[in-house]
């Protein structure tokens with residue numbers, strides 16, 4: 001039997017009393033923190049003006065979460081502890097100002113999951129039908145921030161997102177990674193053995209191809225506009241008694257009250273998608289940042305070499321290089337470059353200055369904290 005230091009037996013009622021006492025302390029402290037956040041909002045409005053005050057501060061949030069992880073001694077692991085603080089901060093931010101977040105919809109997509117992971121559950125959700133609509137909603141000021149997918153570890157970059165930055169003045173304010181877990185789902189009244197069709201987004205069908213070939217070789221796969229839409233169709237079909245399944249994530253299965261037949265059916269166990277947070281403000285340095293650039297190279301020999309050489313000479317770590325057609329001249333290209341550091345850091349500032357002398361256009365898409373969670 002478990003005992004405390006004085007060797008008196010520790011019983012369930014004693015432990016529950018202790019938990020009740022701790023809960024009431026934690027609750028009082030969280031509210032004390034929330035009062036501080038309300039005061040932060042008042043200070044910001046007094047200093048920056050009520051209309052132009054910036055409430056969401058990604059660099060500060062990243063610093064808070066990193067500190068939580070650094071000082072954590074367990075038994076809860078660092079990520080679990082950071083998730084708790086993530087939601088506390090999100091609730092505090094919602095108290096300062098409720099955030100309207102536009103994302104690639106419909107409800108139940110992995111982009112919504114990314115928005116909830118990054119901003120917590122206190123946001124006002126604004127699902128959009130397309131990536132450029134997310135950009136427009138934030139540019140028009142109808143949403144405070146937007147969330148768009150930018151690359152998947154199995155399927156590569158999302159060209160729509162990269163291309164949307166060209167004509168936009170929005171800045172990247174943050175990044176968030178989501179492990180993509182797919183489930184095979186049916187309506188509760190449907191027997192999985194009767195399933196005739198499986199609906200999902202074409203990318204999700206591709207990410208589960210080997211599993212489907214092994215387990216459902218004779219069932220027809222139907223590509224639809226998103227996996228959330230696939231889940232919605234499976235729910236509708238279920239109401240008509242039609243045996244249709246969907247492949248989608250957890251949020252969609254909850255949203256459309258579907259039953260999980262099989263979970264984690266993706267072929268690559270580390271299948272991950274990276275999303276960007278887009279907004280109207282530049283983000284100050286957090287201490288561990290990344291910068292994204294859009295660079296139009298001059299159409300001359302060695303142009304790319306001369307761009308890359310700058311990074312090497314100043315010891316700046318380039319993490320990604322994507323090439324897209326320039327859309328201005330045939331066989332002309334633009335480069336999307338990510339590197340470690342903030343555009344205000346001395347070495348990064350020097351690289352950007354040199355690139356400006358060597359390229360026909362350099363646009364800083366944003367410096368932002370490296371994803372903490």
Ligand SMILES: O=C(O)C(=O)C[C@]1(C(=O)O)C=C[C@@H](O)C=C1
Nearest residue numbers: 040055056057060061089092093
């Ligand atoms: O420090 C701030 O600027 C705050 O507004 C407080 C706080 C927090 O709860 O810690 C809340 C929202 C911001 O995004 C960052 C941090």
